[in-house]
Amino acid sequence: MTEVHHKHRSEEEKKDLLNRLKRIEGQIRGIQKMVDQDLYCPDILVQVSSVTSALNSFNKCLLGTHIKGCVVNDIKHGKDETIDELLSVLQKLMK
Numbered sequence: 001m002t003e004v005h006h007k008h009r010s011e012e013e014k015k016d017l018l019n020r021l022k023r024i025e026g027q028i029r030g031i032q033k034m035v036d037q038d039l040y041c042p043d044i045l046v047q048v049s050s051v052t053s054a055l056n057s058f059n060k061c062l063l064g065t066h067i068k069g070c071v072v073n074d075i076k077h078g079k080d081e082t083i084d085e086l087l088s089v090l091q092k093l094m095k
Helices: 009-036 041-076 080-095
Strands: none
Touching: 009 041, 041 080
16 A cells, blocks of 8 residues: 655645636536537537646646645755655656
């Protein structure tokens, strides 16, 4: 079983991340309706592209916070394995 890590986030950071996810969730529901209503494929694809962009923006925000907070703090405390973890995450994000 893999270890579960936790990170305390400020209320402002948590609110921003959750708001982003709620907007993305709304966009996904919109796409589901478009498919259900048999709308034109290119119109759906444009909306999917918008969701992909929103998810990429979410990842950039979360990754920046992770690097500035968790990674910097771990390196200061001698946890150099955090660098390998970060590189692994970046490789997964860049697939």
